[in-house]
Amino acid sequence: MQKLNDKDLLRSLTLKDAVGIGLGAIIGAGIFVVTGIAAGVSGPAFLIGLLIAGIIATFNALSSAQLAAIYPNSGGTYEYGYILLNPILGFSAGWMFLISKLAAAGVVAMGFGSYFYQLFPIGSPIIFSVLAVLFLTFANIFGIKKAGSLNLVIVAVTIFSLLYLAASGIPEIKIENFKPFAPFGIAGIAEAAALLFFAFTGYARIATLAEEVVEPKKTIPKAIIITIVSSIILYSLISVVAIGVIGAENMAKSTSPLQEVANALSTPGIKSVITIGASTAMLGVLLSQILGISRMMLAMARRRDLPPVFERIHSRFRVPHVGIIFTGFIILILTLVGFFEFIVRAATFTILLYYSITNIAAIRQPEKDRMYSKIIPILGLIGCLVMSISLPLNVITSGCSLLVGGFLLKFIIYKIY
Numbered sequence: 001m002q003k004l005n006d007k008d009l010l011r012s013l014t015l016k017d018a019v020g021i022g023l024g025a026i027i028g029a030g031i032f033v034v035t036g037i038a039a040g041v042s043g044p045a046f047l048i049g050l051l052i053a054g055i056i057a058t059f060n061a062l063s064s065a066q067l068a069a070i071y072p073n074s075g076g077t078y079e080y081g082y083i084l085l086n087p088i089l090g091f092s093a094g095w096m097f098l099i100s101k102l103a104a105a106g107v108v109a110m111g112f113g114s115y116f117y118q119l120f121p122i123g124s125p126i127i128f129s130v131l132a133v134l135f136l137t138f139a140n141i142f143g144i145k146k147a148g149s150l151n152l153v154i155v156a157v158t159i160f161s162l163l164y165l166a167a168s169g170i171p172e173i174k175i176e177n178f179k180p181f182a183p184f185g186i187a188g189i190a191e192a193a194a195l196l197f198f199a200f201t202g203y204a205r206i207a208t209l210a211e212e213v214v215e216p217k218k219t220i221p222k223a224i225i226i227t228i229v230s231s232i233i234l235y236s237l238i239s240v241v242a243i244g245v246i247g248a249e250n251m252a253k254s255t256s257p258l259q260e261v262a263n264a265l266s267t268p269g270i271k272s273v274i275t276i277g278a279s280t281a282m283l284g285v286l287l288s289q290i291l292g293i294s295r296m297m298l299a300m301a302r303r304r305d306l307p308p309v310f311e312r313i314h315s316r317f318r319v320p321h322v323g324i325i326f327t328g329f330i331i332l333i334l335t336l337v338g339f340f341e342f343i344v345r346a347a348t349f350t351i352l353l354y355y356s357i358t359n360i361a362a363i364r365q366p367e368k369d370r371m372y373s374k375i376i377p378i379l380g381l382i383g384c385l386v387m388s389i390s391l392p393l394n395v396i397t398s399g400c401s402l403l404v405g406g407f408l409l410k411f412i413i414y415k416i417y
Contacts, residue, residue, distance in 0.1 A: 014219070064362075074296070137331075173241065
């Protein structure tokens with residue numbers, strides 16, 4: 001039985017729960033939206049970009065796994081940056097995580113509203129978006145185990161819908177839809193890889209929640225590896241089916257390419273199944289975002305990089321309830337008022353820097369604590385840096401400006417506390 005004090009979280013996430021949270025964070029907007037964008041920049045060859053993105057994400061995942069096994073605390077790379085590098089890089093990782101995940105959470109909430117409205121065209125999509133944020137915020141408050149169980153149900157529905165699509169679409173695949181395979185050459189494949197990399201980054205949610213995982217040294221590495229491998233296989237399967245059924249050009253024209261695939265099939269109920277799957281996928285991502293953001297706030301509050309109020313743990317449910325409520329509130333505002341485009345775009349740059357810091361920390365990890373070869377984080381770091389400098393200059397500038405804003409906030413908090 002785990003003995004708890006007022007500042008402890010409860011270790012109750014099993015391997016199944018951890019894998020579910022990782023899959024819930026990955027199988028979302030990436031597979032339902034970004035695959036179409038990637039098809040537009042590289043044609044059918046986005047399948048190669050998908051594999052490249054998966055390989056780079058795997059290097060990053062292994063770095064996260066060996067770090068989380070030794071330092072199983074809330075905060076993930078924020079903690080590794082402080083422990084193995086320096087406070088500047090530690091804070092940078094935490095702040096960049098918050099910015100990127102808050103921006104993504106708002107987008108996902110609006111995406112859920114749009115999909116769910118297709119099932120129940122009552123009122124307007126924004127009503128469903130707001131209800132989803134409120135429901136998942138309160139679901140998070142009642143304990144990590146309940147949130148994990150809810151997530152497993154959501155993920156199961158999403159995976160079933162995607163497998164149903166794959167089974168329906170395989171007989172309808174047309175080989176001619178894969179020609180020409182790479183109309184935009186290597187440059188198009190590289191751009192597709194950069195786009196699709198972000199689809200795989202949800203595995204890090206497991207590391208962020210490390211303080212609530214049972215037997216973290218064994219469970220976290222297994223959960224991260226199972227999550228990333230399963231996701232790569234599922235993304236590849238669905239992408240091959242999507243291209244084979246409707247072609248890369250038609251995928252690129254749609255903001256919901258898998259819905260277009262479903263529309264081209266005659267399998268009973270396929271359209272509704274995919275709409276439901278897209279809705280639950282968005283819910284799964286949103287649930288994992290609230291989990292991860294609130295735990296990052298907890299970790300940063302402990303070091304006074306955020307106000308200490310976020311350090312509070314609910315006496316009964318053993319969750320950072322103040323952080324959860326505040327996270328839900330911010331996501332709700334972003335959902336209602338929309339987004340500054342530069343924040344969403346800058347989030348792509350900030351998350352690459354976040355994973356760069358993960359790999360640097362893994363490189364600096366003592367030899368006795370290593371689970372994998374040092375070449376793994378080195379290759380992960382190279383991949384992140386190459387993709388980050390390939391982004392447009394305005395995206396890089398926006399990301400840097402948000403980082404500067406974070407250090408300004410840190411200075412103000414330091415003066416107050």
